[in-house]
Amino acid sequence: MSTASVWPQRASAGFELASTLGYDGVEVMVWADQESQSVPTLRKRSRETGVPVLAVHSPSLLITQRVWSPDPVVRLRRSVEAAMELEASTVVVHPPFRWQRRYGDAFADLVAELEDSSGVHIAVENMFKVRPPGGGRNSRVSAFRPSIDPTDVGYAHYTLDLSHTAAAGMDALALAERMGEGLAHVHLADGTGIPKDEHLAPGHGGQPCAELLERLTRSQFGGQIVLEVNTRTARSPAQRARVLGEALLYTRLHLGQ
Numbered sequence: 001m002s003t004a005s006v007w008p009q010r011a012s013a014g015f016e017l018a019s020t021l022g023y024d025g026v027e028v029m030v031w032a033d034q035e036s037q038s039v040p041t042l043r044k045r046s047r048e049t050g051v052p053v054l055a056v057h058s059p060s061l062l063i064t065q066r067v068w069s070p071d072p073v074v075r076l077r078r079s080v081e082a083a084m085e086l087e088a089s090t091v092v093v094h095p096p097f098r099w100q101r102r103y104g105d106a107f108a109d110l111v112a113e114l115e116d117s118s119g120v121h122i123a124v125e126n127m128f129k130v131r132p133p134g135g136g137r138n139s140r141v142s143a144f145r146p147s148i149d150p151t152d153v154g155y156a157h158y159t160l161d162l163s164h165t166a167a168a169g170m171d172a173l174a175l176a177e178r179m180g181e182g183l184a185h186v187h188l189a190d191g192t193g194i195p196k197d198e199h200l201a202p203g204h205g206g207q208p209c210a211e212l213l214e215r216l217t218r219s220q221f222g223g224q225i226v227l228e229v230n231t232r233t234a235r236s237p238a239q240r241a242r243v244l245g246e247a248l249l250y251t252r253l254h255l256g257q
Contacts, residue, residue: 001018001021001026001244002029002226003015003026003029003036004228005244007029010033010036011045012035012045016049018049018051019051023248024052025054026053027224027228029057030056030057030059030068039085052087052088053083053086053088054226055083056092073110076111077114080114080118084119090121090122091123092123093111093123094144095107095145095150097143098143098144111155112155115157121157122155122157123155123158126149126159126161126165126168126175127144128170129142129148129195148170155182157185158179158184158185162186163187163191163198164187166198166207167197172207186212187228189202189228190207191205199229200230201246201250202247202250203250209254213225213251213254217254225255227244227247227251229244231244
């Protein structure tokens with residue numbers, strides 16, 4: 001379970017809920033929450049709850065551009081260091097923004113260098129286009145370079161996010177095929193197809209969540225499947241737990257577990 005699934009609560013709430021519901025581990029979303037930025041705190045929460053950190057999501061969002069450092073290279077390096085200290089096998093990172101020219105030019109080489117030196121999988125995530133300021137209702141542009149599809153560049157490892165494929169109007173199964181053996185990490189969520197990052201619980205939108213899970217089982221997928229579900233509208237802790245509990249059951253059902 002991604003700790004983003006309990007946003008705006010702190011990372012500790014994610015560990016506690018993951019433990020209560022029986023998740024195998026967490027992906028830590030590094031953001032403004034001080035707990036998410038502190039390796040000693042995360043290690044303590046993991047030890048207290050018995051829930052391991054399996055992945056670290058690098059602070060790649062617009063709202064996290066100054067977390068750890070304003071330099072995206074430093075942020076990615078620190079994410080890898082955090083993963084190593086927490087014994088997490090994967091770092092999730094977004095492609096560079098279009099305006100990050102120097103970072104974008106060196107990004108592929110940086111990812112390869114960090115993977116080689118650390119042994120951590122750096123899984124580059126697919127994204128979606130957004131409406132520009134002042135743009136028309138159907139106007140969409142990519143904020144990422146060279147595109148929203150990381151297979152356009154080619155990396156050793158990828159993250160497939162099904163909320164993002166919904167918002168982008170992309171074929172999730174075709175993208176998974178293009179990622180091939182490089183598919184190391186799945187953000188399991190759903191979307192209705194509107195150009196918005198919805199992160200609905202799987203089965204509550206139009207994405208082929210069940211079919212993807214069944215394909216991954218048949219192919220003996222050895223990567224990580226992470227529930228990254230938006231529960232901000234939950235009216236109580238019990239409702240949030242119900243949504244994330246049902247999402248876990250859905251996932252295990254279609255994985256044949």
